[in-house]
Amino acid sequence: DVKVTQSSRYLVKRTGEKVFLECVQDMDHENMFWYRQDPGLGLRLIYFSYDVKMKEKGDIPEGYSVSREKKERFSLILESASTNQTSMYLCASSLRTSGRGPPYEQYFGPGTRLTVT
Amino acid sequence: QKEVEQNSGPLSVPEGAIASLNCTYSDRGSQSFFWYRQYSGKSPELIMSIYSNGDKEDGRFTAQLNKASQYVSLLIRDSQPSDSATYLCAVNSLAGANNLFFGTGTRLTVIP
Numbered sequence: 067d068v069k070v071t072q073s074s075r076y077l078v079k080r081t082g083e084k085v086f087l088e089c090v091q092d093m094d095h096e097n098m099f100w101y102r103q104d105p106g107l108g109l110r111l112i113y114f115s116y117d118v119k120m121k122e123k124g125d126i127p128e129g130y131s132v133s134r135e136k137k138e139r140f141s142l143i144l145e146s147a148s149t150n151q152t153s154m155y156l157c158a159s160s161l162r163t164s165g166r167g168p169p170y171e172q173y174f175g176p177g178t179r180l181t182v183t
Numbered sequence: 184q185k186e187v188e189q190n191s192g193p194l195s196v197p198e199g200a201i202a203s204l205n206c207t208y209s210d211r212g213s214q215s216f217f218w219y220r221q222y223s224g225k226s227p228e229l230i231m232s233i234y235s236n237g238d239k240e241d242g243r244f245t246a247q248l249n250k251a252s253q254y255v256s257l258l259i260r261d262s263q264p265s266d267s268a269t270y271l272c273a274v275n276s277l278a279g280a281n282n283l284f285f286g287t288g289t290r291l292t293v294i295p
Contacts, residue, residue, distance in 0.1 A: 097281045108286065109271070169281045
């Protein structure tokens with residue numbers, strides 16, 4: 067079974083704090099993703115990574131950065147937390163598509179509900 | 184136009200009935216289609232994947248794909264109260280080969 071874990075289920079931070087969210091997967095997946103999920107807006111991609119030290123911006127990268135130093139670990143960093151970053155953060159992983167083949171399914175971690183006050 | 188569209192619901196069905204969930208997508212070149220189930224406060228859980236036109240059955244779940252009409256649907260037979268959740272449709276993004284676009288989900292309630 068694919069297992070994706072996230073460092074915290076619930077987190078409360080103050081405005082301006084630097085926040086680290088960590089994600090670890092144990093299935094040797096090449097791809098890792100960070101999403102945020104807000105009511106009525108669905109899942110929005112923040113950043114993704116196809117390999118170690120690789121990162122690509124998603125749809126809403128502003129205010130976030132990421133780090134991938136090891137294949138199994140993908141960290142999301144909020145450089146200076148703001149109240150509009152209060153959300154559910156979801157990490158996912160998948161195998162990398164070979165050649166022109168269709169992408170594989172993504173598996174999600176349990177999520178981190180972040181509240182910024 | 185959104186890449187993936189779903190009726191937000193709520194969709195209510197009586198226990199034992201068939202629940203039908205629909206999803207349309209905008210890019211004709213999409214190749215991969217997934218259905219995820221998400222319980223309130225939990226993360227999405229993969230329940231079905233489909234890549235070819237036609238039906239794919241897995242237990243009480245059937246995914247149907249029609250690429251010509253650009254829609255994908257999920258049928259849940261013999262619906263149970265435990266099926267009450269939000270169902271997300273996901274379709275691959277041509278812009279990023281490994282990325283998926285997610286719909287905003289349809290909320291299903293199965294009434295005992």
